Amino acid sequence: MSTTTDPRDSSAATATVEAPAAPVVRVTVPKRSLASELRAIKIVWRREIIRYRSDRLRMVTTLVQPLLFLFVLGSGLQQLSAASTHGVNLKTFIYPGILCISVMFTAMFSAASIVWDREFGFLREMMVAPVRRSSIVIGKVIGGATVASFQGVIVIALAGFVGVPYDPLLIIGIFILQLLLAFTITAFGVMIAVRIKQMQSFMGVMQMIVMPMFFISGALFPVANLPGWLAVLNRLDPLTYAVDPMRRLVFNHLTISPEARAALDPGVTWFGWHVPALLEAGMIVVLGLVMLGIAIWEFSTTE
Amino acid sequence: MTGGNGDRDMDSGPAIEVRGLVKNYEQVEAVRGVEFEVATGEVFGFLGPNGAGKTTTINMLCTLITPTAGSASVAGHDVVRERDDVRRNIGLVFQDPTLDGYLTAEQNLRLHAELYGVESSLVKPRMQQVMTMVGLWDRKDSVVGTFSGGMRRRLEIARGLMHSPRVLFLDEPTIGLDPQTRRSIWEYIGELKEREEITIFMTTHYMDEAEWCDRIAIMDHGEIVALDAPDTLKAGVGTDRVAIQTEDDAAAIDAIAERFEIEARMSEGAVTFGVPEGEQFVPRLFAELGIPIKAVHVSRPTLDDVFMSYTGSTIRDAEEDQGKDRNRRMMQMMHGGRR
Numbered sequence: 019m020s021t022t023t024d025p026r027d028s029s030a031a032t033a034t035v036e037a038p039a040a041p042v043v044r045v046t047v048p049k050r051s052l053a054s055e056l057r058a059i060k061i062v063w064r065r066e067i068i069r070y071r072s073d074r075l076r077m078v079t080t081l082v083q084p085l086l087f088l089f090v091l092g093s094g095l096q097q098l099s100a101a102s103t104h105g106v107n108l109k110t111f112i113y114p115g116i117l118c119i120s121v122m123f124t125a126m127f128s129a130a131s132i133v134w135d136r137e138f139g140f141l142r143e144m145m146v147a148p149v150r151r152s153s154i155v156i157g158k159v160i161g162g163a164t165v166a167s168f169q170g171v172i173v174i175a176l177a178g179f180v181g182v183p184y185d186p187l188l189i190i191g192i193f194i195l196q197l198l199l200a201f202t203i204t205a206f207g208v209m210i211a212v213r214i215k216q217m218q219s220f221m222g223v224m225q226m227i228v229m230p231m232f233f234i235s236g237a238l239f240p241v242a243n244l245p246g247w248l249a250v251l252n253r254l255d256p257l258t259y260a261v262d263p264m265r266r267l268v269f270n271h272l273t274i275s276p277e278a279r280a281a282l283d284p285g286v287t288w289f290g291w292h293v294p295a296l297l298e299a300g301m302i303v304v305l306g307l308v309m310l311g312i313a314i315w316e317f318s319t320t321e
Numbered sequence: 322m323t324g325g326n327g328d329r330d331m332d333s334g335p336a337i338e339v340r341g342l343v344k345n346y347e348q349v350e351a352v353r354g355v356e357f358e359v360a361t362g363e364v365f366g367f368l369g370p371n372g373a374g375k376t377t378t379i380n381m382l383c384t385l386i387t388p389t390a391g392s393a394s395v396a397g398h399d400v401v402r403e404r405d406d407v408r409r410n411i412g413l414v415f416q417d418p419t420l421d422g423y424l425t426a427e428q429n430l431r432l433h434a435e436l437y438g439v440e441s442s443l444v445k446p447r448m449q450q451v452m453t454m455v456g457l458w459d460r461k462d463s464v465v466g467t468f469s470g471g472m473r474r475r476l477e478i479a480r481g482l483m484h485s486p487r488v489l490f491l492d493e494p495t496i497g498l499d500p501q502t503r504r505s506i507w508e509y510i511g512e513l514k515e516r517e518e519i520t521i522f523m524t525t526h527y528m529d530e531a532e533w534c535d536r537i538a539i540m541d542h543g544e545i546v547a548l549d550a551p552d553t554l555k556a557g558v559g560t561d562r563v564a565i566q567t568e569d570d571a572a573a574i575d576a577i578a579e580r581f582e583i584e585a586r587m588s589e590g591a592v593t594f595g596v597p598e599g600e601q602f603v604p605r606l607f608a609e610l611g612i613p614i615k616a617v618h619v620s621r622p623t624l625d626d627v628f629m630s631y632t633g634s635t636i637r638d639a640e641e642d643q644g645k646d647r648n649r650r651m652m653q654m655m656h657g658g659r660r
Contacts, residue, residue: 042516043447045439045485047409054438061435069423139419147436148408
């Protein structure tokens with residue numbers, strides 16, 4: 019948005035619009051094409067970014083939660099768990115989970131903007147434009163995912179404070195994983211938000227879905243030796259498959275005893291079979307694409 | 322991104338053509354077989370009480386909702402089959418605000434221009450033009466959230482014009498605004514008509530505003546009951562309106578029917594009826610009515626009378642009735658009247 023300094027623009031403006039008798043600047047709207055759809059996606063995406071940037075308070079408030087979990091809960095529970103973590107700092111252990119949850123919260127909030135837009139009417143402005151509904155949804159999801167990844171990057175920056183080394187490969191790995199998660203959760207949020215007319219209802223639904231997903235995912239505990247019912251729920255929770263590979267990645271870069279590794283990072287198993295990290299990441303992506311598809315379908319059939 | 326703009330030049334045929342347009346919602350027939358044409362360059366008004374089907378019609382023309390039956394074309398394109406072509410050629414100003422309050426005025430307009438694919442070198446000059454017209458160019462960097470209701474509406478009009486639409490739809494553009502802002506919005510519309518080749522289709526339920534239109538269609542209960550230039554419609558009424566207040570209104574209505582064979586009715590708290598030469602009639606009324614008259618008001622036909630002569634009630638009465646209707650329906654629903 020720095021076009022005011024574009025010399026070509028300003029000269030065109032002074033040349034064409036001066037006196038009231040100046041000729042009318044006529045513009046034409048091109049026919050719809052792939053290029054125009056891509057442009058629409060970009061516009062919707064950029065709007066999300068502009069709005070995130072102008073909302074400093076949101077950046078701060080969404081950071082409070084992970085900090086609380088990480089440093090307050092992590093430091094506090096350390097007293098209780100020192101014996102069972104085999105000398106590993108609890109903060110290090112819960113770090114991947116906290117990263118996931120903070121990305122998840124931001125992504126859900128970004129998705130909520132579709133409900134705001136509906137409530138405040140802006141959605142209508144986009145719906146009557148000569149672009150596909152799917153472009154609007156894709157732009158929203160990519161925009162929300164970008165914003166959520168910003169949040170993820172902030173938490174990644176904190177790694178050193180909780181005993182996670184700043185190894186380039188580790189950081190890149192974590193970054194990619196949280197990017198995938200941000201995309202999938204935003205798609206999930208948009209899928210829900212498309213059908214909801216009021217912000218309060220969305221917040222309610224979000225609390226009802228996000229908190230259980232967080233607690234069940236194993237963000238705060240190892241996923242082995244769980245009671246049977248919890249193990250089943252845990253394997254069904256999509257967030258499990260984001261936390262697990264991220265934790266595996268972090269623990270790959272720690273120098274700890276094999277016992278500690280086995281106790282804290284047992285890995286997700288299906289009937290005794292170790293689910294590979296790559297498959298887990300793939301599941302997140304596929305799930306995200308499916309939900310994006312549903313969101314597009316829903317959005318195209320409303321009104 | 323060149324080419325594909327050719328259709329702008331072929332300005333043959335009407336800007337809007339509507340044939341037997343119907344929209345039903347579950348049990349309600351919102352629009353029942355509406356037909357009309359709007360010529361290119363015309364300012365066409367849709368007049369009627371709230372709930373008459375004006376917004377439903379406009380939404381069908383703007384491709385926001387699909388008609389149940391009938392057809393409509395806007396700027397030469399069918400609203401169902403050529404949705405995108407319609408959208409490229411229309412500008413919209415809704416009843417409810419649709420601006421992003423967190424962005425600046427300029428950001429809102431730029432977003433719109435990009436969404437419509439306006440060539441980037443033209444965005445700035447066009448933006449300056451439309452914003453200057455509505456007197457907001459010096460506020461372009463302000464966040465829209467800080468704007469007053471009137472400023473927002475003006476900005477919406479500017480935005481609706483950003484992509485040089487051939488048809489501009491205005492749904493109650495002046496609703497809820499103070500008289501001064503309403504007047505200035507009409508001035509913009511007048512100026513617009515002078516400067517750009519544009520057809521304007523608008524809805525209103527302010528009678529005085531309908532006077533600004535080249536032609537108006539009066540809509541009531543989902544049907545068009547009259548369609549012509551405002552003056553022609555008024556001339557067509559042929560009678561002046563006489564409103565009297567008496568000691569006994571019910572007896573007065575009976576007496577008027579009996580003595581003068583004129584059907585009078587209560588409207589806005591007065592016994593009201595139409596007669597060809599109102600002023601000459603008043604002395605006879607005093608002499609022959611036999612019921613004490615407290616006040617008399619004679620007026621030349623207005624659009625209100627046009628509305629009344631076609632629908633049997635004033636626009637305000639019609640809105641009150643519909644309000645009562647709605648309340649009754651809601652009561653029925655609450656008491657299990659719904660099957």
